Amino acid sequence: MSTRTFKIWRGDVHGGEFNQYDADVDEGMVVLDVLHRIQALQANDLAIRWNCKAGKCGSCSMEINGRPALACMTRMNTFGPDEVITVQPLKAFPVIKDLTCDVSWNYEQNKRIAPFKPKPRGRDGEHRMYQQDVDRVQEFRKCIECFLCQDVCHVVRDRGRKDAFVGPRFMIRLASLEMHPLDDDDRVPEIKKEYGAGMCNIT
DSSP, X not given: OEEEEEEEEEEETTXXXXXXXXXXXXXXXXXXXXXXXXXXXXXXXXOOOOSOSSSXXXXXXXXXXXXXXXXXXXXXXXXXXXXXXXXXXXXXXXEEETTEEOOHHHHHHHHHSOOOOBOOOOTTSOOOOOHHHXXXXXXXXXXXXXXXXXXXXXXXXXXXXXTTOOOHHHHHHHHHHHTOTTBOOOOHHHHHHTSOGGGOSOO
């Protein structure tokens, strides 16, 4: 066991500041474990969003030492022995309280996207896909909607252009539909015009 120093952003939509906490860290712990220990022993009202603690739900997204990351997948042994760990909410979205953000904007963008539109069936009444198409579709479905990619995107985060660009998460969703061999909708004009594909350059 060792003692580590955390600086955690505390506050709400009206503002806040970093508070310092010293916490005991056991071997094998991840950042989320330590946050729970601080919450239990020092800051009972610390707001943290989490669910699965297995890197599957995307709930515990935050910025750890300035980098967007999942707290449940960030191991404590990746930090230097004297390194102070700074934890703050995602900068791309409004703060609710402490480390929790209002990410509802993302769900509104998802509603804007037209759903899957199946092609007519073949003469034999079947839909057919090649295995490489199946594999590609499955690759697109690996997203856990942690919205870390949205937080990294400089158009969404630094330029504040949520009015013009849906962000990388929904570019992936649009691509998954446009490239699906059984989808019959031509989404390219909308991707260019309505969803701001022209603003994507480095993410």
